[in-house]
Amino acid sequence: MTAWLLRVYAIALRAYPADLRRSHTAEMLQCARADVAARGAAALPRLFADLLVSVPREWLLLTKGVPMHGILRDFAYALRLLRRSPGFSAAAVVTLALGIGANAAIFSLADSTLLRPLKVSHPSELYAPRFSSSYPDFLDYQQRRDVFAGVAGSNGGRVNAVADGRGEFVAAGFVSGNYFDVLGVPPAAGRLFRIEDDDRNGPGVAVLTDRWWRTRFGADPGLIGRTIQVNNVPVTVIGVAAPGFQGTSVSEPYHLFLPMTHTPRVQTGFFARPSLLTGRNMSWVGAILRLRPGVTPAAAASVLEGVYRQSHPRTHPEAITLTPLGQRSLGAGIDNVQRFVILLAAVVGVTLLIGCANVANLLLARAAARRRELGVRLAIGASRMRIFRQLVVESLVLAVMGGAASVVVASLGLRLLARFQLPGGIEIDALGLAVSRPVLGFTMLTACGTGLLFGIAPAWRAARADAIRSLRDESRASTARSALRSTLVAAQVALSLVLLAGTGLFLRSLAASLQAPLGFRVEHVATASVNLGAARYTPVRAREFYDEAIARAKRLPGVTAAAWTSLVPTLGSRSMSVTFEGYQPAPQEDPHVYSTAVTPEYFAASGTRLLRGRPFAPTDTAASPLVGIVNDTAARKYFPGRDAVGGRLKVDEEHWIEVVGVAEDTTLRDIGDAPEPFLYSPLTQDPFGDQVNTLHLLVRTDENEEAALGPLSAALRGIDASAPVYDVSTFAWRVRRLVMPQRMGTALFGAFAALALVLSALGIYAVASYVTRLRTREIGIRIALGADRERIRHLVLRQGTAPVAAGVAAGLAASAVGGQFAAAFLRGVTPRDPLTYAGVTLLLVLVAAAAIWIPARRAAAVDPIRALRQD
Amino acid sequence: MTKRPPDPRDFLPLTPAIAHILLALADEDRHGYAIMQEIERMTEGAVRMGPGTLYGTLKRMLASRLVEETDARPDPALDDERRRYYRATPLGTAVLAAETERMAALLGAARAKRVRAR
Numbered sequence: 001m002t003a004w005l006l007r008v009y010a011i012a013l014r015a016y017p018a019d020l021r022r023s024h025t026a027e028m029l030q031c032a033r034a035d036v037a038a039r040g041a042a043a044l045p046r047l048f049a050d051l052l053v054s055v056p057r058e059w060l061l062l063t064k065g066v067p068m069h070g071i072l073r074d075f076a077y078a079l080r081l082l083r084r085s086p087g088f089s090a091a092a093v094v095t096l097a098l099g100i101g102a103n104a105a106i107f108s109l110a111d112s113t114l115l116r117p118l119k120v121s122h123p124s125e126l127y128a129p130r131f132s133s134s135y136p137d138f139l140d141y142q143q144r145r146d147v148f149a150g151v152a153g154s155n156g157g158r159v160n161a162v163a164d165g166r167g168e169f170v171a172a173g174f175v176s177g178n179y180f181d182v183l184g185v186p187p188a189a190g191r192l193f194r195i196e197d198d199d200r201n202g203p204g205v206a207v208l209t210d211r212w213w214r215t216r217f218g219a220d221p222g223l224i225g226r227t228i229q230v231n232n233v234p235v236t237v238i239g240v241a242a243p244g245f246q247g248t249s250v251s252e253p254y255h256l257f258l259p260m261t262h263t264p265r266v267q268t269g270f271f272a273r274p275s276l277l278t279g280r281n282m283s284w285v286g287a288i289l290r291l292r293p294g295v296t297p298a299a300a301a302s303v304l305e306g307v308y309r310q311s312h313p314r315t316h317p318e319a320i321t322l323t324p325l326g327q328r329s330l331g332a333g334i335d336n337v338q339r340f341v342i343l344l345a346a347v348v349g350v351t352l353l354i355g356c357a358n359v360a361n362l363l364l365a366r367a368a369a370r371r372r373e374l375g376v377r378l379a380i381g382a383s384r385m386r387i388f389r390q391l392v393v394e395s396l397v398l399a400v401m402g403g404a405a406s407v408v409v410a411s412l413g414l415r416l417l418a419r420f421q422l423p424g425g426i427e428i429d430a431l432g433l434a435v436s437r438p439v440l441g442f443t444m445l446t447a448c449g450t451g452l453l454f455g456i457a458p459a460w461r462a463a464r465a466d467a468i469r470s471l472r473d474e475s476r477a478s479t480a481r482s483a484l485r486s487t488l489v490a491a492q493v494a495l496s497l498v499l500l501a502g503t504g505l506f507l508r509s510l511a512a513s514l515q516a517p518l519g520f521r522v523e524h525v526a527t528a529s530v531n532l533g534a535a536r537y538t539p540v541r542a543r544e545f546y547d548e549a550i551a552r553a554k555r556l557p558g559v560t561a562a563a564w565t566s567l568v569p570t571l572g573s574r575s576m577s578v579t580f581e582g583y584q585p586a587p588q589e590d591p592h593v594y595s596t597a598v599t600p601e602y603f604a605a606s607g608t609r610l611l612r613g614r615p616f617a618p619t620d621t622a623a624s625p626l627v628g629i630v631n632d633t634a635a636r637k638y639f640p641g642r643d644a645v646g647g648r649l650k651v652d653e654e655h656w657i658e659v660v661g662v663a664e665d666t667t668l669r670d671i672g673d674a675p676e677p678f679l680y681s682p683l684t685q686d687p688f689g690d691q692v693n694t695l696h697l698l699v700r701t702d703e704n705e706e707a708a709l710g711p712l713s714a715a716l717r718g719i720d721a722s723a724p725v726y727d728v729s730t731f732a733w734r735v736r737r738l739v740m741p742q743r744m745g746t747a748l749f750g751a752f753a754a755l756a757l758v759l760s761a762l763g764i765y766a767v768a769s770y771v772t773r774l775r776t777r778e779i780g781i782r783i784a785l786g787a788d789r790e791r792i793r794h795l796v797l798r799q800g801t802a803p804v805a806a807g808v809a810a811g812l813a814a815s816a817v818g819g820q821f822a823a824a825f826l827r828g829v830t831p832r833d834p835l836t837y838a839g840v841t842l843l844l845v846l847v848a849a850a851a852i853w854i855p856a857r858r859a860a861a862v863d864p865i866r867a868l869r870q871d
Numbered sequence: 872m873t874k875r876p877p878d879p880r881d882f883l884p885l886t887p888a889i890a891h892i893l894l895a896l897a898d899e900d901r902h903g904y905a906i907m908q909e910i911e912r913m914t915e916g917a918v919r920m921g922p923g924t925l926y927g928t929l930k931r932m933l934a935s936r937l938v939e940e941t942d943a944r945p946d947p948a949l950d951d952e953r954r955r956y957y958r959a960t961p962l963g964t965a966v967l968a969a970e971t972e973r974m975a976a977l978l979g980a981a982r983a984k985r986v987r988a989r
Contacts, residue, residue, distance in 0.1 A: 050921020
């Protein structure tokens with residue numbers, strides 16, 4: 001913990017002005033280390049207190065001509081005051097730290113997805129055409145130096161990278177020699193690609209991302225110059241790209257880069273064709289354009305179109321449009337990603353507002369207690385401006401302390417976020433979020449902003465106070481003040497209700513999603529994926545590998561079934577046009593099925609129920625008649641009014657496939673999607689005939705599937721250690737993506753709603769008891785005059801309830817509007833679900849009632865004698 | 872026109888931070904952490920200066936030539952890390968002397984009026 005706080009201290013040292021930072025912060029850190037070495041953790045409070053005082057001082061000293069002497073004194077005075085009321089200070093700082101920290105964590109997420117998804121220089125100049133180009137066209141584009149400051153090319157693919165005899169199936173970027181120059185990415189070690197690396201007969205070279213260099217090779221500097229195998233081709237590692245840069249796609253971050261011209265040498269299948277680099281009809285290069293200053297995207301697009309027309313005189317392509325590369329990087333799900341991140345930002349923003357309202361309430365209460373002190377100062381001639389400034393500085397000091405503590409909250413928050421996924425399957429962990437300099441800047445800005453937000457109103461009020469009245473009894477001036485506080489409470493209640501409603505909706509949606517029939521029994525299933533094409537297996541060897549894998553998997557303890565499939569939920573799907581015997585398609589209708597190839601035990605392993613007919617058998621071979629199993633939707637749609645079993649369909653002109661079974665529908669992409677028609681084929685008869693592509697192994701076990709992962713991985717590596725086996729995980733983990741938005745929404749909304757509820761309850765309680773205390777004397781008189789204690793209790797309850805009721809009404813209205821925003825992520829529940837709204841309102845009212853009840857009971861128990869004698 | 876050498880009295884009165892640092896450097900050159908320790912020792916723990924305050928002040932003292940850097944070398948009493956050492960310049964020594972004189976005068980005046988420290 002001490003070492004960790006010392007790291008925080010080292011980061012915080014960056015807050016000094018640049019001048020001092022360059023010349024002396026290294027020495028400061030030396031001192032801090034020596035101090036900690038001598039004194040241990042006891043040295044830390046002083047180090048941080050010193051930071052808190054000296055950072056603003058150094059900045060203020062830079063601003064010449066400002067009467068900073070007074071402000072510095074205000075700072076010192078504020079610190080002393082806060083030290084004197086540690087309970088108040090701690091409550092305010094903790095509240096702010098939670099609020100600001102959560103905002104900083106989400107800001108970090110927004111920064112790497114929406115604001116600056118690309119870790120490149122001047123990203124606003126970068127554009128990409130919507131369609132990929134052929135390699136010769138790409139070279140032609142590069143010639144237009146009048147329009148483009150640079151044209152780079154890239155194409156992603158997964159490769160089997162083997163180092164030290166261990167294979168890993170990773171994402172590779174095949175990029176042009178000028179790629180890093182055009183993007184403006186510097187090396188972290190070694191060198192990056194140069195134009196010479198475009199030589200298609202040149203030596204095999206690779207550049208790694210910093211992240212993969214660290215995770216796979218422990219940041220070993222000795223790796224530079226060493227040779228690794230990529231798809232069985234030897235390549236030399238020449239360098240590591242700058243930290244944070246993982247290519248230009250957020251959804252598919254690269255692990256390493258290879259020269260684009262080496263694609264046919266390294267890749268398999270389509271990309272291994274010799275004409276890849278010469279054919280103008282093969283579009284595969286993603287061009288990245290850096291526009292010269294003053295060139296508009298529209299102008300650049302028409303230049304590209306002109307170049308394209310010249311070499312393709314006979315074709316009439318769709319108009320070329322350019323999109324900013326930053327937008328492109330988030331992939332197809334960009335709208336959902338944006339909406340989700342904005343939703344999160346709104347949630348944490350609301351939580352911070354609730355926290356601010358609480359701190360403002362605390363400050364108002366303190367201002368009331370300090371009326372006498374401030375009154376005295378006004379009476380002896382302090383200017384109102386001076387008092388105002390003093391109080392604002394006090395709130396700023398609180399806010400900055402909260403901001404400093406929020407760094408801890410933010411880094412914990414990021415660790416939590418890393419366990420989730422954004423819509424579109426973007427692993428937050430892979431974004432490599434960190435409390436970086438922009439995040440620290442954001443934190444400090446937010447802290448100062450909140451300090452002003454909650455500090456100005458109370459300070460204004462206090463500075464306007466009448467000196468004479470303040471010195472007199474204070475209970476009468478309380479009505480206006482408590483009106484402001486009641487408004488704050490109403491706002492808190494409204495905002496809490498919005499968060500609670502959001503939580504309720506996501507919870508109901510999650511419950512609905514978890515109950516939705518997936519068409520799989522995901523429990524007790526371990527899975528693994530493999531791509532033998534990348535390891536240059538022949539179909540015959542691949543076949544042997546598949547059979548051997550099933551045999552070995554079935555020897556593992558508890559395993560009841562094992563099967564290969566070309567498709568697991570959310571990963572890949574291929575659709576093809578088919579002809580069904582006896583089915584007359586409507587005009588414009590294109591009968592189609594999604595298809596997957598599986599081995600015989602597939603249905604036993606996946607748990608997908610066979611409704612009719614038989615499963616595949618080992619006797620369904622390449623030589624036997626073609627058979628298939630359709631899903632319920634295909635059976636109903638294409639075999640209306642008759643049994644699909646025994647029916648026939650064909651996927652090409654000549655071969656009929658006989659339907660031998662009907663399986664239940666399954667969920668492949670998104671829960672709530674209408675099921676699509678589906679066809680299962682035996683792997684031995686796969687109509688795509690592509691047996692050396694990516695396949696997934698499902699292993700059903702009686703025992704804990706988590707425990708089976710290690711042995712399964714070992715069994716597969718036992719067949720061939722260099723085979724690219726990847727994503728060894730439980731089936732449940734793979735399909736979690738299906739319910740990820742709901743799960744993430746529930747977890748995050750829930751956490752913040754709980755926090756908001758606690759803060760609001762505190763706020764309600766504080767106001768109710770404050771009002772009660774102010775009126776103790778009045779209540780005493782009433783009781784002395786014979787008022788019923790029951791009525792006193794009612795009086796207080798009624799007064800406390802009014803702002804809560806107003807807040808609930810406002811909150812319900814706000815939720816009804818805000819709910820629309822979350823609608824895209826909800827399944828099986830409407831954003832205006834009455835049950836949810838009723839439930840959360842009830843919860844909030846109960847909590848509020850409890851918070852008011854305590855002061856009400858205290859009021860009713862007031863002893864009139866003591867109340868009157870008070871003061 | 873020749874530049875007039877700065878008059879030590881232009882710096883008076885000294886802020887407590889500057890005074891303490893000059894005092895700590897009065898008998899020997901010290902590195903930053905040693906200055907912090909010396910100030911704490913001199914004042915019997917009443918003044919504990921943090922690194923931010925120390926170096927912020929040192930930087931300004933370097934700029935107005937009250938102190939100067941000597942060399943960087945390891946402190947045998949600490950670890951093997953090299954540290955920058957600081958020394959009071961003749962101007963710095965003169966300023967401290969002037970401040971001491973000013974305080975002595977103040978103290979004398981106070982004594983004459985029988986003002987006593989509590």
